Amino acid sequence: MKANTKPDDFGLPKEVIERSKMLHQKGPKVPLEKKRQVILGARRNTKKILSPWTIGLGAVAALLLGIIFLQGIQNQASTSPAHTYASMDQEDWIIDNYASPFDKDAYLYDINPKEVEEINWSWASNMAMQEEEIDLLIEKWSLEMTENEFYNLYNL
Amino acid sequence: MMQKKKNISDLEILEAFKGNPEAGMKLFLDKFERPLFVHLRSILRVDEDTEDAYQNTCVKIYLHLDRYKGKSSLYTWAYRIATNEALGLLRKRKNTLSESDSVLKSHKAASSVDYDFLLNVFHEAIDQLPSRQQLVFQMRYYGNYSYADIARFTERSVGGLKANYHHAKKKIEEHIKSKTL
Numbered sequence: 001m002k003a004n005t006k007p008d009d010f011g012l013p014k015e016v017i018e019r020s021k022m023l024h025q026k027g028p029k030v031p032l033e034k035k036r037q038v039i040l041g042a043r044r045n046t047k048k049i050l051s052p053w054t055i056g057l058g059a060v061a062a063l064l065l066g067i068i069f070l071q072g073i074q075n076q077a078s079t080s081p082a083h084t085y086a087s088m089d090q091e092d093w094i095i096d097n098y099a100s101p102f103d104k105d106a107y108l109y110d111i112n113p114k115e116v117e118e119i120n121w122s123w124a125s126n127m128a129m130q131e132e133e134i135d136l137l138i139e140k141w142s143l144e145m146t147e148n149e150f151y152n153l154y155n156l
Numbered sequence: 157m158m159q160k161k162k163n164i165s166d167l168e169i170l171e172a173f174k175g176n177p178e179a180g181m182k183l184f185l186d187k188f189e190r191p192l193f194v195h196l197r198s199i200l201r202v203d204e205d206t207e208d209a210y211q212n213t214c215v216k217i218y219l220h221l222d223r224y225k226g227k228s229s230l231y232t233w234a235y236r237i238a239t240n241e242a243l244g245l246l247r248k249r250k251n252t253l254s255e256s257d258s259v260l261k262s263h264k265a266a267s268s269v270d271y272d273f274l275l276n277v278f279h280e281a282i283d284q285l286p287s288r289q290q291l292v293f294q295m296r297y298y299g300n301y302s303y304a305d306i307a308r309f310t311e312r313s314v315g316g317l318k319a320n321y322h323h324a325k326k327k328i329e330e331h332i333k334s335k336t337l
Contacts, residue, residue, distance in 0.1 A: 008325060010278065010325075010328055010329055010332055011329075011332065012274055012278060012332070013269060013271065013274065015271050016271055016274045016275050016278060019271065019275055020275060020278055020279065020298075021298060023201050024197060024198050024201050024294070024298035025194070025197065025198065025298070026197060026203075027193075027197075028193055028206075028207065028210075029203055029207070030207065032185075032189045032190065032193060032210075035189075035207075035210065035211055035214070036182070036185060036189075038211060038215075039181070039185070039211060039214040039215055039218060040178055040181060040182070040218070042215040042218055042219060043177060043178070043181075043218055043219060
């Protein structure tokens with residue numbers, strides 16, 4: 001399904017918009033049929049690389065790395081409890097974990113601390129929380145709107 | 157030249173893939189290679205990035221097609237992989253965007269209508285958007301996708317996408333104003 005709306009021209013001349021669209025709609029430089037050899041070769045190459053020996057060695061290596069990693073976490077936990085999520089500032093934590101470097105500044109300036117406090121942080125700090133849910137929340141805070149205003153604005 | 161089978165069904169592709177992965181993938185490419193490329197191009201604009209993303213997408217699809225569960229159509233599944241690939245490249249591109257990449261520093265339009273300059277300003281404004289806003293803006297503006305389609309490809313809510321697009325537009329407008337006034 002395609003959108004049926006007239007795009008905004010941002011006050012730019014028609015020629016500029018047309019050239020921009022042309023650049024976004026150009027065909028491939030190399031015919032796509034030629035790319036097929038590389039694409040179809042991927043599976044053959046993978047098959048060759050993944051012999052039982054490779055898989056076995058990989059599993060052993062992964063196990064060793066896992067043990068080292070877990071030991072590292074245990075050591076860190078016992079020597080520097082200040083790095084746990086619970087002790088971090090909640091706003092910093094969410095920004096550090098979910099915002100891109102560009103976004104961080106914007107969020108730091110836009111977030112309304114009062115609304116941030118209202119969030120259920122034990123839920124938000126669950127790593128299983130979806131990135132888009134975090135984005136939506138941040139979007140809402142950054143607009144400093146009530147939930148109803150936010151939902152009305154975007155016809156949710 | 158052999159005519160491409162664009163009307164082939166998902167089921168036929170999957171059946172062929174089960175019997176012979178290479179033959180199944182060829183059928184998949186017959187149907188989807190062009191649309192996937194066009195989709196990636198509308199987001200990435202740059203030749204090299206688009207071709208890299210296209211190749212990575214197709215390789216991922218080829219290596220994982222046997223794990224496709226049929227919860228969505230093959231088209232949605234493939235576009236989702238392509239969109240994620242494009243988002244990854246946009247993020248990488250943003251991290252490597254340095255000051256020297258900007259051709260606009262201390263440059264003002266030489267003549268009353270300098271199309272190259274304005275085109276650069278426009279593209280710079282897009283490139284400076286946060287990756288997700290950039291992705292949504294380009295899919296909507298250049299790819300002409302509906303919010304419902306973008307939501308399917310990105311697994312996000314339509315409302316969130318509208319918010320992304322709205323912010324992207326505002327930032328682009330502000331950037332163009334700051335560079336041209």
